[in-house]
Amino acid sequence: MRLWTAWVRIWSAREAPSVLAIVRILVAAVVLFDLLSLVRLDLISALFAPLEDGGLGNPLGRKNVPLLYQWFAPDASTAVTVVWLGIVAAAMLLLGAATPVAAITVVVVTSQLAAVLPPADRGIDMLLRNVLVILALSGCGKTWSIDARVRTGAWAGTGQTVPSWPRLLLVCQMFLVYGTAGVQKVGLTWLPMGDWSALYIVLRDPAFAVLSKATLDRFYVLTQLGTAMTWAWEWATPLAALAWWYRATRTRGGWLRAWMNSHGFWCKWVVVGAAFHLGTILTMRLGIFPFAMLAIYPCFFHPHTWATMWPRRKSPPVSG
Amino acid sequence: MRRWPETRAALIALVLFFWVIEALPLPMLSARHMRRDMAQEEVGRWVEILQGLSIEVRAEELVEIALTVSEETLAARAAVIKPFRVLERGLGMGQAWGLFTYADPYPGRLVIEATRGGNAWFPVYRAPNSDGSPVSQAVRHRRMRGVWDDSGDRPKPGKIYSRFARWVSGRVFEAHPDVQEVRVRLDRVTVRTPRQTPAKGPDKPRHIREHRRDGAP
Numbered sequence: 178m179r180l181w182t183a184w185v186r187i188w189s190a191r192e193a194p195s196v197l198a199i200v201r202i203l204v205a206a207v208v209l210f211d212l213l214s215l216v217r218l219d220l221i222s223a224l225f226a227p228l229e230d231g232g233l234g235n236p237l238g239r240k241n242v243p244l245l246y247q248w249f250a251p252d253a254s255t256a257v258t259v260v261w262l263g264i265v266a267a268a269m270l271l272l273g274a275a276t277p278v279a280a281i282t283v284v285v286v287t288s289q290l291a292a293v294l295p296p297a298d299r300g301i302d303m304l305l306r307n308v309l310v311i312l313a314l315s316g317c318g319k320t321w322s323i324d325a326r327v328r329t330g331a332w333a334g335t336g337q338t339v340p341s342w343p344r345l346l347l348v349c350q351m352f353l354v355y356g357t358a359g360v361q362k363v364g365l366t367w368l369p370m371g372d373w374s375a376l377y378i379v380l381r382d383p384a385f386a387v388l389s390k391a392t393l394d395r396f397y398v399l400t401q402l403g404t405a406m407t408w409a410w411e412w413a414t415p416l417a418a419l420a421w422w423y424r425a426t427r428t429r430g431g432w433l434r435a436w437m438n439s440h441g442f443w444c445k446w447v448v449v450g451a452a453f454h455l456g457t458i459l460t461m462r463l464g465i466f467p468f469a470m471l472a473i474y475p476c477f478f479h480p481h482t483w484a485t486m487w488p489r490r491k492s493p494p495v496s497g
Numbered sequence: 498m499r500r501w502p503e504t505r506a507a508l509i510a511l512v513l514f515f516w517v518i519e520a521l522p523l524p525m526l527s528a529r530h531m532r533r534d535m536a537q538e539e540v541g542r543w544v545e546i547l548q549g550l551s552i553e554v555r556a557e558e559l560v561e562i563a564l565t566v567s568e569e570t571l572a573a574r575a576a577v578i579k580p581f582r583v584l585e586r587g588l589g590m591g592q593a594w595g596l597f598t599y600a601d602p603y604p605g606r607l608v609i610e611a612t613r614g615g616n617a618w619f620p621v622y623r624a625p626n627s628d629g630s631p632v633s634q635a636v637r638h639r640r641m642r643g644v645w646d647d648s649g650d651r652p653k654p655g656k657i658y659s660r661f662a663r664w665v666s667g668r669v670f671e672a673h674p675d676v677q678e679v680r681v682r683l684d685r686v687t688v689r690t691p692r693q694t695p696a697k698g699p700d701k702p703r704h705i706r707e708h709r710r711d712g713a714p
Binding site: 181184185187188189214215218219220223224228231233234235284285287288289291292294296297298299300302303304306307310342346349350353354355356357358360361362363364365366367370371372374375376377378379381382383384385386387394397462463464465466 | 644
């Protein structure tokens with residue numbers, strides 16, 4: 178019974194909406210950029226029109242025709258309209274206008290695009306949809322949004338708190354991503370038996386490569402170190418989850434809690450993760466992947482923690 | 498609504514349970530996957546490791562065990578998460594996270610060449626280099642890369658690969674009005690580390706698709 182009470186208490190906590198709002202803005206910016214890049218490169222028809230109208234996929238030839246083409250005309254103009262609907266919704270989400278509706282619209286649009294041509298939908302798109310559904314149910318539009326301005330007269334809202342559970346759920350989602358990605362790295366090249374060569378091999382893949390073979394050969398030892406660190410970092414995810422819990426319950430006893438908190442285990446794990454993603458931006462062509470992952474990172478810290486990191490602005494005097 | 502905190506906590510517990518079951522890294526293997534060079538090499542190395550631990554197993558047996566375990570565990574998981582998947586599927590959600598699970602030492606290199614006539618082929622795109630042209634940018638887009646990489650980087654390319662080749666040829670014809678013929682390939686690259694014996698010879702050309710401006714085969 179005590180455990181259940183504690184569980185209910187954890188998911189009943191409240192906090193300032195700032196972190197969820199930052200995640201909302203960053204995630205929306207990434208989605209917006211991604212959808213606009215389809216327009217800029219004129220890829221919408223090729224990727225999302227049916228085969229009969231110039232598309233690469235054959236959604237009408239499948240047993241389960243995507244709802245998009247069951248409900249609307251199966252042609253390129255529908256694909257273009259839906260992508261533009263996604264762009265408008267992502268822009269609204271960024272600005273915080275009708276936030277929950279905008280978030281769900283982006284989810285519906287991108288999931289339908291995924292159904293039309295599954296190979297064009299990557300793991301990061303699925304993760305973004307998971308995140309957007311959580312954001313739609315959260316109070317991420319309660320601050321720094323048009324919604325806040327309309328409701329309260331201030332862009333920042335009234336300082337009203339929102340439930341913490343969406344942010345906590347986002348952290349759990351990230352634990353699952355990294356933890357299971359680590360456990361699945363059973364290819365021998367991730368291990369000493371494979372000479373820790375995984376990163377070198379991945380960086381040489383012409384689909385992702387940025388660095389030349391000569392450069393990679395010269396810094397082979399560094400790629401080995403990167404392989405070992407990536408593997409160890411992902412495998413350390415359960416420990417990170419423990420450190421996260423210990424950080425939230427720092428006033429309790431126990432040598433492991435004290436040790437993890439005094440050594441800043443949690444902060445170090447987050448910083449190393451962010452560094453990995455920044456590293457992939459410089460060394461690989463992974464599209465929006467590292468940016469989307471980093472867009473979720475603010476959720477790793479409580480709004481209070483962020484507030485203490487930022488220099489506080491003096492509050493204007495309250496009139497009246 | 499007095500019971501809302503409890504209800505919410507119960508719902509979250511349920512969601513987390515389904516997430517974890519769905520994310521469990523069970524091997525999704527098929528006989529087709531196991532026939533690939535990379536899989537064969539990996540199996541061979543595992544056989545050596547197991548033999549080093551005095552566990553005698555043949556490569557074929559190991560593959561058979563892996564396929565059986567994969568099939569049965571996946572079926573069990575599918576049964577458990579079925580009600581949750583119904584909800585998830587509609588919104589394209591899921592929990593399958595494999596980030597470079599296996600580093601492929603035989604990746605594909607997309608090569609697009611064109612000719613204005615005769616046998617004088619010139620490169621339009623050769624991965625990973627880009628001249629910043631619209632064609633280069635289009636094929637490098639992460640979504641388009643997913644299309645040709647997923648359907649083409651395998652022993653027998655899928656239908657989508659051929660459609661991609663036709664589509665990108667059309668783009669090249671648009672960009673180069675004097676081009677008469679376009680050739681698309683996905684060469685097999687052999688990646689060897691500096692500590693391994695260098696790969697013999699150049700990339701192996703494969704999955705060649707040629708398209709003429711006039712549409713003739």
